[in-house]
Amino acid sequence: MYGAPRIHVDLREIDGVRVGRKRVARLMRAAGLAGVSRRKGCRTTVSDRQVAAASDLVQRQFTTAEPNRVWTADITYVPTWQGFVYLAVVLDVFSRRIVGWAMADHMRTELVTDALAMAIHQRRPDAGVIHHSDRGSSPSRRGLDR
Known part of the structure; x- marks a missing residue:
């Protein structure tokens, strides 16, 4: 369910972990991970x-x-x-x-x-x-x- 922005926020709350939102997005893309949207089309x-x-x-x-x-x-x-x-x-x-x-x-x-x-x-x-x-x-x- 989590996308890069939410994962970035969670990682920032962990002591000693410093990572940028764009890096999280790039690593997720490389791993084939994406957030899930509940919005109906x-x-x-x-x-x-x-x-x-x-x-x-x-x-x-x-x-x-x-x-x-x-x-x-x-x-x-x-x-x-x-x-x-x-x-x-x-x-x-x-x-x-x-x-x-x-x-x-x-x-x-x-x-x-x-x-x-x-x-x-x-x-x-x-x-x-x-x-x-x-x-x-x-x-x-x-x-x-x-």
Whole structure:
């Protein structure tokens, strides 16, 4: 269960033992030891293999010469004491700045469309902007718990 920070603290409490936290981490890595996390993960994207993927207009080239040409989007989650909060962001590839975002306690369509609407309202791009997101859909929380 213990990771390098906790082992380092325990070793410091022993008289005569002087060791750095990074050395403890390096020795643990060399021995193949790692701390165990009790935190449950959350899957936010499940690809539907039966649906044809949209064409990749970006072709994995995440650079552009000017703003408002390519926007990328994604959803992540933030664990809180009350449960998960989901965050959708839209990022301008040129400046690497978040141009739109939305938070909610669900992963329904309006979470993503609210983030995109904020980006459009903030930046007012022309019709040539490419909005790129990962392939997949987000399952319900109930489906994740099974």
